[in-house]
Amino acid sequence: MHRAAGWVLRGVRNPPKTRSRSGTARSPPRGLVYGRHGEPPAVVQLKDLEVAKLGGSDVHVKMLAAPINPADINMIQGTWRTRGVFPEEMLLKVPRDIPVLCAATLSVNPCTAFRMLTDFESLAPGDSIIQNAANSGVGQAVIQIAKASGIKTINVVRDRPDLPKLVERLMALGADHVITEEMLRKPEMKDLFKSIPKPRLALNCVGGKSTTEMLRHLQPKGTMVTYGGMAKQPVMVPVSAFIFRDVRLRGFWMTQWRKDHAQDPAGLASMMDSLCQLIRRGQLTAPACTEVPLQDYQAALEAAMKPFISSKQILLL
Ligand SMILES: NC(=O)c1ccc[n+]([C@@H]2O[C@H](COP(=O)([O-])OP(=O)(O)OC[C@H]3O[C@@H](n4cnc5c(N)ncnc54)[C@H](OP(=O)(O)O)[C@@H]3O)[C@@H](O)[C@H]2O)c1
Known part of the structure; x- marks a missing residue:
């Protein structure tokens, strides 16, 4: 095999x-x-x-x-x-x-990041997104592609002994904010939203508590896209998020996108061209x-x- x-x-x-x-x-x-x-x-x-x-x-x-x-x-x-x-x-x-x-x-993570930033919400410069597992391969591509488009990123990572080093690394890539999963639950999150708008898009790679907490900060009618399940726990959504904020829950799988676009070589070529241009300009590493x-x-x-x-x-x- x-x-x-x-x-x-x-x-x-x-x-x-x-x-x-x-x-x-x-x-x-x-x-x-x-x-x-x-x-x-x-x-x-x-x-x-x-x-x-x-x-x-x-x-x-x-x-x-x-x-x-x-x-x-x-x-x-x-x-x-x-x-x-x-x-x-x-x-x-x-x-x-x-x-x-x-x-x-190139063919998996940057493409996944590109599609998720493009296909679910029409984001304009100044808008913000939030993502967990922000230090993952996909997360790093999200930070860089968003930065190149003027989109602000709030990046959630797990706490660790060398957290300041990781924060520094993600900020150097272009992250606007890097916070831990614990910080997501703190009232200080309100201060963060004094300088940037609440996110219209949340990218979920984890599941479990991390996802429920991240979802609390999504704008009304915003979209959360789940593309990974690293915590191996289901996504739990409070009913209030549906009733009072009408959030949209979506999923993404790059393999399926490729199958769905098998007859659209121009779409694939255009995405690859955009990513290669970002690489050449030093905006995507x-x-x-x-x-x-x-x-x-x-x-x-x-x-x-x-x-x-x-x-x-x-x-x-
Ligand atoms: N749907 C799609 O089309 C698609 C495409 C690409 C990737 N993916 C999925 O996306 C995920 C990330 O892929 P990648 O290549 O970017 O991975 P990667 O670079 O290896 O990063 C893995 C990430 O997962 C985090 N993580 C691991 N265990 C965790 C846990 N129990 N709770 C919270 N976070 C945890 C790691 O954080 P720490 O540093 O804290 O360990 C790290 O940020 C995988 O599940 C992969 O299958 C999906």
């Missing part, structure tokens, strides 16, 4: 020769595979792989880097590999000038990350499952 993780990396039309241009022998394609479900460090193994023969419109792709996302861990289906053959329509070329760590992390050589994958898998790491593990393939 294995799955190709990347679909955006630089494609080459010709199959690799046994020797590179510099004359050095090319290593055989390898990938992380697993044969049964279990804890990823225990069940995932690095193996030599066979690359399928090229068909009419297939593209032989050499992978350069791939992130370990929570979805990979949760489903234990993400298998990271150095090469693979995919139908051309599954692939999207990333322009050469996009740094490899940005390219490796790769998330804080740790680059890990492929053979150290066990350490990377363990780190990806630890709390408060605040660093995306990127396998260098």
